Amino acid sequence: MEFLASISPLFIALTVGGTFVGIIFGSIPGMTATMAVAVCLPLTYSLGLENGLGLLLGLYVGGISGGLVPAILLGIPGTPSSITTTFDGYPMAQRGEGEAALRIGIVSSLVGGLISLIALYFFAPALADFAIAFSYVEKFLIILFALTVMAALSSDMLMGIFSGFLGIFISLIGAYSIQKGGNGELRLVPPGTEYWLDSGFSLLPVLIGVFGLAAILEEAAIGMPKGQTRDDVKIEGARNFNFSVFKGQWINTLRSSSIGTFVGILPGVGGSAASILAYSNAKSFSSHPETFGKGEPAGIIASESGNNGLTGGALVPLLSLGIPGDATTALLIGAFTLQGVQVGPLFIGNNPATWDAMIFAMLLANIAMFIMMFYAIRWFALVVTIPKHILFPIILMMCVIGAYTINYGIMFDVWTLLIFGIFGWIATKIGIEIAPFIIGFILGPAAEIYFVKSIESFGDLTIFFTKSWIAIILWVLIAASLIGSAAMARKRQRMGAHEEDL
């Protein structure tokens, strides 16, 4: 109960306020939960770790949940994780069941969030206890496994792996850190840039660039689509929400939440994969799959419980292994770094109060999300009408503030933001996958230390295979993820060729 000391009125206000702002970010197409966390990260400086995490976790839960509003009312996913919500939510809204569809999504989001929270509470400490015994060899293999899983689940495996390794390569720019056991020598630094690149590119300006600035550049490139007017948003209709819609849907809800949680635990795999997997499973197991895509409530239940199931799951690898479960939790590493706390197997044991406060913040954020959205959905529906030409310039300014203040006032960090904002925008055009790139960038320096120190200690490459039974299992998992992905790619190719023949 030590954590009760950190549960202040400010903590509660920040978590609930974060959830509120997160819902607004999620509700506006083009703005995501990741962007919300990126923009608000600098605000956590002077808040302390628990209060800062309360705000960011609220933004995360609210941001993922808010995506259902435009998905249902406009047929445009507010966040990538609500793509499958549009399939059935929008047809329901078109036939005058918008409010019912929204409330089905909100209840499913709550259930998904709570189930994943239970999984987080029990699974993360167990995994951390197990991981404490890992040597550099197993830690290196875990990172390799994380990268292969991410690459395997990318739309193009080869490009996914390339993106991950590119992220690692960029992260190695600068000095080989003496604090971490390196020799302090510079590498990959172009002549004349030693002063700025001594410590390489800072993590947070890179993250804010690829998730904040790049998203706004993309919106500018597509002509900053006009916002919606009040006339476009009609949620009242003939059919009201009734909990009886969940009758016979509990298995679907539980299965989809579990799928979301499991996908969240896989490193670097985002909410869109969670909701797509949950949706396709719900459709396969349904006794009337032909109704999916035509306004079937079970489709919304699967999609929304799946993407909110991700929230707790994605925190499991972060808090037990130090590996982010998705892009948004990658940003949470930034919050820990700002407060000088390292996440990894020792985190929960060494910071029990922070761990309990995080669980409480997630619970509070889920409940606050439910109460706010369920009872004030008509008001939140109007959020989609906020003009982007007012919001986006302010977000751009917040990105600059975040980048500048991250290292207490270094202008090079602002230029880093611009460089990676442009890179993030171009990357999507040439097939580079941002999630593996970022996870590679975050884990690259640790992977280097673990790899080099393993060889320095054992002097033999076979140690990566012979160190322990865990190493062997990890190699089996790495091989399985690559083989499975190659098989899936071949199946997709064959199906494509078959369709072309037809």
Add this chain to the structure above:
Amino acid sequence: MDSITQVSIEFSRSHLVFPTLIACILGLLGLSIVATRWRKIAQTGPYMTDIFAKMDKPRLFGTLALTLIYFMAMVPVGDIWPNTGRGFLICSIPYVFLTGLLFMHDRTLRNSLPLIVMALIAPTLVWYLFTELFFLTLP
């Protein structure tokens, strides 16, 4: 067998081991991408031309140009009043207003009024929050 797998790393050159390895892997992956997708890569020219033709050039390049000017002006303006964060404040107000105007579709005075108000309030509020409450340095 032992001689093939045994490796020793000289501490003074240890900073080059991992970057070299990753560069080699990237090179191999790059070659595999070229080998398996050369048809797609050959069509990059028309693909890029198509992207360029469809993009909203004034908004995209306007945003980039305004952002560049904003970043370049912040420090020199801030140096006039050192350690006050006024460089940020003075540059952010026109930046928020001009990018907002660039993003706006129907540029009428009526539509611009909320933007003008926000362009004045938001940077001032953020400047006050960071310099007066958080005591963080702004340019």
